[in-house]
Amino acid sequence: MVQVRVAGVALDASGQHVILLKPIDEIPGEGMLLPIWIGQLESTSILVAVERAPVPRPMAHDLMVSIIESLGAEVSRIEVTRIEEGTFYAEITLSSPLGVRVVDARPSDSVALASRIGAPIWVADAVMEDAGVPDVLTETDAAESLDEFKKFLDEAEPEDFEG
Template sequence: MPQVRVAGVALDQTGQHVLLIKPVDELPGAGSVLPIWIGELEATSILVAVQGAVAPRPLAHDLMRSIVDATASRIERVEITRLEEGTYYAEITLETTAGLRVVDARPSDAVALASRVGCPLWVSDAVMEEAGVPDLTADEGSTEESIDEFKRFLNDVDPEDFRG
């Protein structure tokens, strides 16, 4: 199970937000990236956390972090565990006073929360193998050409392409 990071958030040709997840040990333009289609609010929340921005009022994921802190708990890890019929599933592992607890979550919420607390993020090998695509963001050609090629990929791919 590779440890991953948020490589970015992009828009596909229809204007839908795509979360891009990449193994931490792979350089830009190498290996693969995992695209996960998410909602606009989740994309904003992830970008706020990744960029270290401060929202004028707490977002839902800030509230989640506050609840975890207030209950003397800690988020140990987040895992994107499986892909079934085009839907990704994730789990948040919490360290609580009652022991470890695993909570089912949407990947976008889990990643937004992980980005706020700095816990490790993982993706199952099966998910990376099934839905990972070549990372074309920084190939041997110019960076601009590689980014254009990746944008063309996003324009041509559809979330339905990942249905089992």
């Protein structure tokens, strides 16, 4: 397993949202990135958490945090465990009064949850080897992505976050 961080959320050439996970010991523009395609809502949720942007009402992943905490549990770690036929699988490890529990989850939900509470995110070595790509993101690309997100937040209305 390799520990990763959220390096960014971007749009691919076809307009699909993709989260980029990067080993924590690698600098931008070097090493590998793990791209995982996710939905627009999950993308927004991850960006809101990473940027610590205020939202008028709790989002679904904020609700997950509240439920976990109200049960006296905490998230120990997130793991992207495997990829099968192009689909990524993840697990959330919870420590609770009932002991350690491992819950199957989508990587997008897992990363959104981890981004809110600071839980470590891990990727199986085999997943990084199979699906990782060389990191060639430039600082200009990163700045443009951040500018796009800030513009989104400036234009967003409270109704955009209602479920």
